[in-house]
Amino acid sequence: MTAVSLSTSAANALRADAVVVAVAKGPKGLVLAPGAETVDEAFDGKLADVLSTLGATGAEGEAVKLPAPVGVKAGLVLAVGLGDAAEDGAYGAETLRRASGVAARTLHGSKKAAFALPTADAASVEAVALGALLGAYAFTAFRGEAAMATAKAPLAEVSLVGGKRDKAAKAGVERAVVLAEEMNRTRDLINTPPNDLFPKSFADIVTVAGKEHGLKVEVLDEKALAKGGYGGILGVGVGSARPPRLVKVAYTHPKAKQTLAFVGKGITYDSGGISLKPAGHNETMKCDMSGAAAVFAAVVAASRLGLQVNVTGWLALAENMPSGSATRPGDVLKMYGGKTVEVLNTDAEGRLVLADAIVRAGEEKPDAIVDVATLTGAMVMALGTRTFGIMANEDEFRDKVLAAATAAGEQAWPMPLPADLRKGMESPTADIANMGERMGGGLVAGLFLQEFVAEGTAWAHLDIAGPAFHEGSPFGYTPKGGTGSAVRTLVQLAEQAAAGTL
Numbered sequence: 001m002t003a004v005s006l007s008t009s010a011a012n013a014l015r016a017d018a019v020v021v022a023v024a025k026g027p028k029g030l031v032l033a034p035g036a037e038t039v040d041e042a043f044d045g046k047l048a049d050v051l052s053t054l055g056a057t058g059a060e061g062e063a064v065k066l067p068a069p070v071g072v073k074a075g076l077v078l079a080v081g082l083g084d085a086a087e088d089g090a091y092g093a094e095t096l097r098r099a100s101g102v103a104a105r106t107l108h109g110s111k112k113a114a115f116a117l118p119t120a121d122a123a124s125v126e127a128v129a130l131g132a133l134l135g136a137y138a139f140t141a142f143r144g145e146a147a148m149a150t151a152k153a154p155l156a157e158v159s160l161v162g163g164k165r166d167k168a169a170k171a172g173v174e175r176a177v178v179l180a181e182e183m184n185r186t187r188d189l190i191n192t193p194p195n196d197l198f199p200k201s202f203a204d205i206v207t208v209a210g211k212e213h214g215l216k217v218e219v220l221d222e223k224a225l226a227k228g229g230y231g232g233i234l235g236v237g238v239g240s241a242r243p244p245r246l247v248k249v250a251y252t253h254p255k256a257k258q259t260l261a262f263v264g265k266g267i268t269y270d271s272g273g274i275s276l277k278p279a280g281h282n283e284t285m286k287c288d289m290s291g292a293a294a295v296f297a298a299v300v301a302a303s304r305l306g307l308q309v310n311v312t313g314w315l316a317l318a319e320n321m322p323s324g325s326a327t328r329p330g331d332v333l334k335m336y337g338g339k340t341v342e343v344l345n346t347d348a349e350g351r352l353v354l355a356d357a358i359v360r361a362g363e364e365k366p367d368a369i370v371d372v373a374t375l376t377g378a379m380v381m382a383l384g385t386r387t388f389g390i391m392a393n394e395d396e397f398r399d400k401v402l403a404a405a406t407a408a409g410e411q412a413w414p415m416p417l418p419a420d421l422r423k424g425m426e427s428p429t430a431d432i433a434n435m436g437e438r439m440g441g442g443l444v445a446g447l448f449l450q451e452f453v454a455e456g457t458a459w460a461h462l463d464i465a466g467p468a469f470h471e472g473s474p475f476g477y478t479p480k481g482g483t484g485s486a487v488r489t490l491v492q493l494a495e496q497a498a499a500g501t502l
């Protein structure tokens with residue numbers, strides 16, 4: 001990954017391929033953001049005019065390159081837009097992360113850059129560092145040698161110049177490195193093609209990482225799942241040549257006062273099963289393990305940050321495939337814990353694997369359970385592709401999770417669990433059906449999961465089907481493909497639990 005350091009050099013004085021400054025949209029046109037002062041001096045105070053002449057406005061996402069003048073040691077000046085100018089020159093963390101991400105992406109192929117973005121406090125330092133590390137991400141594991149020989153490499157080195165250099169700033173950079181590496185770990189897992197990442201290979205990756213980070217990892221294979229009565233995970237995985245797994249990955253702190261359980265949907269490929277998805281709906285379904293990847297990465301992050309809390313991750317891993325051995329619409333599954341489910345649509349598989357894992361997680365009496373899943377197309381319809389939905393069995397807990405997501409810089413929105421939608425899932429044969437009314441499908445899925453949460457346990461459900469996988473052009477620090485959605489929210493929740501404020 002890209003290396004980030006704090007430098008005491010002035011922005012104009014650092015030898016680098018490029019120096020990055022930020023600009024914004026003022027009431028009377030483009031203005032320079034704090035950090036750009038020494039570079040502006042080298043332009044005789046005319047940098048804003050020069051950029052305006054080139055057509056720059058300071059809009060969010062804008063990136064304008066110009067040759068550096070005498071007096072700037074870097075070869076190139078890159079101006080990135082922040083959007084509307086802040087009166088006090090203080091920009092929000094997400095604004096800085098995005099602008100920094102744009103800069104790192106634009107400088108793909110360069111070796112070293114000086115980032116002279118506004119970094120007056122430690123939170124801004126962290127935001128700029130995180131944006132750069134996330135923006136520089138590239139997934140090249142499956143490119144051929146010939147393509148790699150000619151490809152540009154990600155920006156190798158970022159020096160943050162001109163800002164705070166105290167202990168808090170250093171800690172901010174360290175936290176950014178952990179968050180970025182763990183989000184990029186999540187992205188790598190999501191982007192890995194499903195013929196390479198399947199339940200067993202995913203479980204093996206967790207086992208290896210567990211050793212590296214002092215985590216306790218337990219893997220239930222198909223035999224252990226059958227013995228334990230995990231009918232949901234088995235029923236989804238039984239059509240595949242690659243059998244399912246349930247992985248428990250636990251971080252414990254000796255002084256922890258609270259335990260959080262994170263449950264992740266880990267469908268390594270969702271074909272829909274016998275209720276096969278049509279072409280046009282299956283091309284990106286390697287992303288259906290994004291929840292499990294986020295949970296895994298968040299547990300590793302909690303360990304790397306040494307948080308004073310216990311965090312247990314439960315990864316429900318299966319491949320949803322049609323075959324002669326696959327679960328049929330009409331089959332009844334006996335879930336872990338004993339409830340029976342009539343499978344009316346094998347494409348509503350996420351709730352089946354999650355139900356087993358939620359019941360299992362609940363047995364250990366955690367202080368809260370948070371599940372993360374690319375669960376429904378209905379949630380994408382409701383909230384679009386950049387916002388995840390939050391549902392919960394207690395409004396107060398839902399609001400806390402929403403606040404954590406917002407503080408972490410992730411777009412999220414609260415969704416209800418209306419009791420009237422439960423009757424649509426009544427089954428003439430089993431305790432419940434895995435499908436209900438089509439309208440409000442995201443909430444129906446949430447209500448299904450709620451049935452498997454132990455009485456008295458706080459539970460929240462994050463439906464990340466929209467933001468987990470980005471199909472459009474890159475923006476801010478978000479690349480095409482896996483995004484790392486929910487990782488920061490989970491880490492934020494773990495930090496709040498550690499601080500006793502959750």
Ligand code: BES
Nearest residue numbers: 270345347348349374375376377378465
């Ligand atoms: N994995 C899909 C949901 C999904 C859709 C994720 C789009 C990412 C992007 C899920 O398993 C699914 O197929 N859900 C069905 C449920 C329906 C059959 C009740 C859906 O949303 O159509």
Ligand code: MN
Nearest residue numbers: 270347348349
């Ligand atoms: Mn499905």
Ligand code: ZN
Nearest residue numbers: 267270288350
């Ligand atoms: Zn799915």
